[in-house]
Amino acid sequence: MNRISRKTKQRDAVHAVLERAERPLSVGELLESASERIEGLGVATVYRSVNALLEEGWIAAVEIPGEPVRYERSDKGHHHHFQCEKCERVFDIAGCVDSLRKLVPPKFRVKDHAVTFYGTCATCTA
Amino acid sequence: MNRISRKTKQRDAVHAVLERAERPLSVGELLESASERIEGLGVATVYRSVNALLEEGWIAAVEIPGEPVRYERSDKGHHHHFQCEKCERVFDIAGCVDSLRKLVPPKFRVKDHAVTFYGTCATCTA
DNA sequence: TTTTAAATGAGAATAGCTTATCATTATCAA
DNA sequence: TTGATAATGATAAGCTATTCTCATTTAAAA
Numbered sequence: 039m040n041r042i043s044r045k046t047k048q049r050d051a052v053h054a055v056l057e058r059a060e061r062p063l064s065v066g067e068l069l070e071s072a073s074e075r076i077e078g079l080g081v082a083t084v085y086r087s088v089n090a091l092l093e094e095g096w097i098a099a100v101e102i103p104g105e106p107v108r109y110e111r112s113d114k115g116h117h118h119h120f121q122c123e124k125c126e127r128v129f130d131i132a133g134c135v136d137s138l139r140k141l142v143p144p145k146f147r148v149k150d151h152a153v154t155f156y157g158t159c160a161t162c163t164a
Numbered sequence: 165m166n167r168i169s170r171k172t173k174q175r176d177a178v179h180a181v182l183e184r185a186e187r188p189l190s191v192g193e194l195l196e197s198a199s200e201r202i203e204g205l206g207v208a209t210v211y212r213s214v215n216a217l218l219e220e221g222w223i224a225a226v227e228i229p230g231e232p233v234r235y236e237r238s239d240k241g242h243h244h245h246f247q248c249e250k251c252e253r254v255f256d257i258a259g260c261v262d263s264l265r266k267l268v269p270p271k272f273r274v275k276d277h278a279v280t281f282y283g284t285c286a287t288c289t290a
Numbered sequence: 291t292t293t294t295a296a297a298t299g300a301g302a303a304t305a306g307c308t309t310a311t312c313a314t315t316a317t318c319a320a
Numbered sequence: 321t322t323g324a325t326a327a328t329g330a331t332a333a334g335c336t337a338t339t340c341t342c343a344t345t346t347a348a349a350a
Contacts, residue, residue, distance in 0.1 A: 101229030145286035
């Protein structure tokens with residue numbers, strides 16, 4: 039039977055960076071981090087790796103308007119995000135508020151929601 | 165003293181459409197609606213009108229990831245949005261939940277937040 | 291009116307991110 | 321080890337949304 043994908047150090051590197059990341063990372067951030075281990079790593083490869091991991095369902099996209107898409111492991115459960123307007127990094131915010139969906143008129147069917155906070159992160163506030 | 169702007173039927177039309185809109189509209193939607201009254205209206209003009217109204221502060225941008233920016237009058241107070249995944253329209257959702265910001269760790273300084281609901285609107289659900 | 295410069299419309303140009311192309315490299319089954 | 325072919329890297333191309341350019345129109349002051 040044919041393999042559809044091969045194990046490469048490039049893919050491993052991208053996987054490893056996401057494995058250890060404690061916040062969502064953009065393709066640019068992934069390239070930067072993974073490049074520390076893989077010399078000459080190309081953007082196209084990062085995109086390809088990310089797309090493979092997305093299809094696998096191992097990572098999920100974190101989208102914030104006007105920002106490049108970021109990615110994080112999809113095993114984190116329901117949570118939201120915070121973007122620092124100084125360092126521009128995005129952080130996970132655990133938990134949610136049940137009463138949120140009560141804001142929506144009853145005739146609307148809510149399937150999902152996203153909350154994004156903006157401000158300055160702990161590091162930049164200090 | 166010099167006028168910086170002149171009154172034109174094109175600007176009036178864009179203004180009027182936003183005045184009456186009961187939901188945020190994209191440049192495309194604005195062009196479509198305003199074109200009913202102004203024959204041959206161009207996109208560039210809609211962009212110019214929108215930018216002028218933004219600078220005036222009369223309208224505000226409503227941004228949803230992967231979507232073109234929409235605009236709505238800025239006199240609506242704090243509220244959130246709902247996007248229908250069928251008709252793609254965006255609706256206002258009145259109100260908010262105070263306890264939301266308590267989710268954010270104390271060292272973070274929250275300056276703003278946005279909530280976007282996804283699902284099917286009243287019309288598309290019926 | 292006449293004048294003059296702001297506004298318009300069409301389309302070219304730009305900007306950011308993402309995908310496609312293709313020659314080269316490297317995985318891995320035999 | 322070798323051979324078939326998937327993966328890589330560099331870069332061209334694609335996509336959208338938005339701005340720019342410029343000849344022409346038009347608002348509105350004089």
